[in-house]
Amino acid sequence: MGIKWRNWALLAAPALLATGCASTSGAPTEPTAAPSTSAARSVARVCAKPADGPAKAPAGAVTVDPAVVGDLAAKTKSSPPNTTFWLRPGTHGLESDRYAQVIPKEGDSYLGAPGAVLDGRKTNQYAFGGTARDVSIRYLTVQGFVAPQNEGVVNHDSADGWVIEHATIQNNSGAGLMAGARQQVRASCLRGNGQYGMNAYKTGDPISGLVVEGNEIVANNTEDWERRQPGCGCTGGVKFWAVNGADVRGNWVHDNRGTGLWADTNNNDFRIEDNVLEANDGAALIYETSYNAVIRNNAILRNNWVEGRKYADRGDNFPFATVYLSESGGEPRIRARTDKIEIDRNVLENNWSGITLWENADRFCNSPANTSSGDCTLLVRHSDRCARPTIATAPLYADCRWKTQRVDIHDNRFVLDKSIVKCTAKCDRMAVLANYGTYPNWSPYQGERVAEAITLKQNNRWHDNVYLGPWEFVAHDPSRVLDSGQWQGTPYQQDAGSTFRARDGG
Secondary structure: OOOEEOOEEOOOOOOOOOOOOEOOOOOEOOOOOOOOOOOOOOOOOOOOOOOOOOOOOOOOOEEEOOOOOOHHHHHHHHOOOOOEEEEOOEEEOOOOOOOOOEOOOOOOEEEEOOOEEEEOOOOOOOOEOOOOOOOEEEOOEEEOOEOOOOOEEEOOOOOOOOEEEOOEEEOOEOEEEEOOOOOEEEOOEEEOOOOEEEEEOOOOOOEEEEEEEOOEEEOOOOOOHHHHOOOOOOOEEEEEOOEEEEEEEOOEEEOOOOOOEEEEOOOEEEEEEOOEEEOOOOOOEEEEOOEEEEEEOOEEEOOOHHHHHHHHHOOOOOOOOOEEEEOOEOOOOOOOOOOOEEEEOOEEEOOOOOEEEEEOOOOOOOOOOOOOOOOOOOOOOOHHHOOOOHHHOOOHHHHOOOOOOOEEEEOOEEEOOHHHHOOOOOOOEEEEEEOOEOOOOOOOOOEOHHHHHHHHHOOOEEEOOEEEOOOEEEEEOOOOEEOHHHHHOOOOOOOEOOEEEOOOOO
8 A cells, every 4th residue: 555656656755854853862852833824823732731631530430550560451451341540640551561451341431640651661562452442541641662563552453432632642663543433532642653643544444433633743653664665655644544534623743754644545535624734754645545525724834845855856857745636536426525625725835845636547446556455446346347348448447546536726825935945946846647557558548548637637626826936837747847827828727816926035
């Protein structure tokens, strides 16, 4: 699974930006200032100022003693479902067995007192696991666990209905947090984890009804997995896989190594609103082989400087994007709160490039070039149907592709000052394009068919935006670089009603 630029793998950057990055000791540093932008807004600074839990045990709660190793797991095991556990101040530990973990029962609730920490001591792999539903974890710091790659520390088994609130999940290997259906992650700090802050993945049925609200998601992917496994597509502040219905709002996603938010493979019905996506090494947001989303009222600031510059320095002319839609679009036949991808009322300021709409002509269900191997589109589902000769005929010719279509980009403000980004070229692109189809030899999408479709026939529209700075536009393929007049003219006719103004120093 994971993204591909053209037909080769995306490689991650080797280092974080200076602010908010992981220190040499592995502990992430805090940015020195809140985001500054003409679209200023409050952000979720929960890592610097975590909320305190109850100083006394609530009535009826079971008290957990940090002086007794394994007390939390033992008392959870001996207590009935729907028990509330109050963890005293101090550092709590598990038994030394690496598989030792807390296995909640349905409805259990865990409350940390001020200063309560559950520490894996670089020995235990998982903190909370099992399949019990409707578990809540509040006001607790969870750190020092060593989950393997692609696994998580909290809600390791992706149980449904969990609530993670006012928690700090930091300095773990793997993902700090997994996700199940109806999970709510609110007002929490997901910081400095080795692979992801959260990995929203569940084997089997897709996750539905996910809420990620008011969190600070910072300095994750400290172990730099894209460098260790080039092209794995296995990193980010948060990675979403096959999530059907997600509200991602009011978060501060910043200084992550790689991508900030990455929705990859058959996600649907996302609302990504009122977030600050800032200073991530790679794209602020990738929406890949997925459907139907609203991306609105976000401040998207100073992203993609590391990865964008790396590609430019090696001579790559692909419009490496800060908001990147790859084989993703609106699809009315798939039930959601919208039937398109709407990107509106965002501020994108001093990022490396802007929005790219991309479709890989060689990537479709049952193609060897499909990096989401084994997955088919939500319109077909079974890959054996996408085979010759029927794939060349309706309806499979259309339905075997994840298509970048019905994307409506309007009422956004795009600001670029190259003296701030410290670039001279290739950081100023807005794009809609595809590659020339060649593979496999039985593909019905060879040649310029997909490039013509994404550029002119799939209802992808920019309009009523404001551009400040030296913006250029790419259409059809990477070689067609346009000025604003050509972009607005025939045959592209993009950005009707938009305004363009050069910026001093641009």
